[in-house]
Amino acid sequence: MKESSAFRSGFVAVIGRPNVGKSTLVNSIIGQKIAIMSDKPQTTRNKIMCVLTAEDYQMLFVDTPGIHKPKHKLGEFMVKAAESTLKEVDAVLFVVDATEKLGAGEHYIIEHLKEIKTPVFLVVNKIDLISKTALLPIISSYQTQYPFQAIVPVSAKDKINLDKLLGEIQKFLPVGPKYFPDDMITDQPERLIIAELIREKALHLTREEIPHAIAVDIEEIASRPNDQIYVRAVIYVERDSQKGIIIGTGGKLLKQIGQQARLDVENLLGSKCYLDLWVKVKKDWRNRDSILRSLGYE
Incomplete structure (x- = not known):
């Protein structure tokens, strides 16, 4: 019993x-x-x-x-x-x-x-x-x-x-301790969650081979006046052609990604956020151990 x-x-x-x-x-x-x-x-x-x-x-x-x-x-x-x-x-x-x-x-x-x-x-x-x-x-x-x-x-x-x-x-949980405080809902750092939220929007707004070539790295998170949080993030792709697609004509697609991601990031942080997005190319990053490690895939 x-x-x-x-x-x-x-x-x-x-x-x-x-x-x-x-x-x-x-x-x-x-x-x-x-x-x-x-x-x-x-x-x-x-x-x-x-x-x-x-x-x-x-x-x-x-x-x-x-x-x-x-x-x-x-x-x-x-x-x-x-x-x-x-x-x-x-x-x-x-x-x-x-x-x-x-x-x-x-x-x-x-x-x-x-x-x-x-x-x-x-x-x-x-x-x-x-x-x-x-x-x-x-x-x-x-x-x-x-x-x-x-x-x-x-x-x-x-x-x-x-x-x-x-x-x-x-019914199958063993008797055990409370591992985390009551108000904690994840072990992931905010930086990683923010990167994932940005990647999610890029996934939604792109097609075909592009989604799997995307990685996101958060380079800076800083507090600004008026309780605003500044976040600088880089979206990495594998080829120059993919970079052009992510940015879109006149920067339209990148702006969309930023607008949609900002809402989720603000909800996560409980604060207004300025999201500064950049797109860079890392050739064939999915097959390069050093880059995978730098992006958190240990």
């Missing part, structure tokens, strides 16, 4: 293929935008921990990059970051897209899950996009592949069934 008086805490990995809604799920659970979201695959590049503190528990969600077949060193880093998390946590949420059939990508992840002893919960996301009659066959197809501790259909976007999911996770 679980002791109601005992405080429980644990680390929960959120894994799945790219673009199944992992970051949306974490943001909805936390109640604030920390992990960036995009309809482009492989949006999340690093492990991001978000903290949910309740009266009798603290859950530490680790949002991971989507597990996929890597095509460059950055991709290799992303997959290793996701796979290494499985052995470091108390529970695993395997998030799948209700609108997609169980395929090779899901089978690949399930094979990795068979190598661990951690409780695994299947989270069938995007149920707002399917009929109720379509849900049962989806669940059945996964039940035959792996002995999940629980299967919870959710809509991360519409926040459907999230309380049920949290209740299932709570």
Whole structure:
């Protein structure tokens, strides 16, 4: 029997293929935008921990990059970051897209899950996009592949069934300490979150090969008079042609990126912000170890 008086805490990995809604799920659970979201695959590049503190528990969600077949060193880093998390946590949420059939990508992840002893919960996301009659066959197809501790259909976007999911996770949390203060919602420094918010807007506003060639580095954050925060950021791309696309005709696209990102940054910082954006070329940065390290991909 679980002791109601005992405080429980644990680390929960959120894994799945790219673009199944992992970051949306974490943001909805936390109640604030920390992990960036995009309809482009492989949006999340690093492990991001978000903290949910309740009266009798603290859950530490680790949002991971989507597990996929890597095509460059950055991709290799992303997959290793996701796979290494499985052995470091108390529970695993395997998030799948209700609108997609169980395929090779899901089978690949399930094979990795068979190598661990951690409780695994299947989270069938995007149920707002399917009929109720379509849900049962989806669940059945996964039940035959792996002995999940629980299967919870959710809509991360519409926040459907999230309380049920949290209740299932709570059953498996070990008795433990409060790792972080009540008001802390992420272990990520503001600098990294701001860089990611800018990258998110660039992802939304660009097409084809451009999104995956983008990295953002924050060079300066400083206080200015009238409670304004000055942020200077550099958007890195791999080729001169990409630089031209990001800037846009007469600087139009870069201005759009800045305007949209500034709103999220101001919400994060709770202060007015002057966002100073620059675009620079770092040739083939996704395959260069020194540049990957400088951008935080250790």
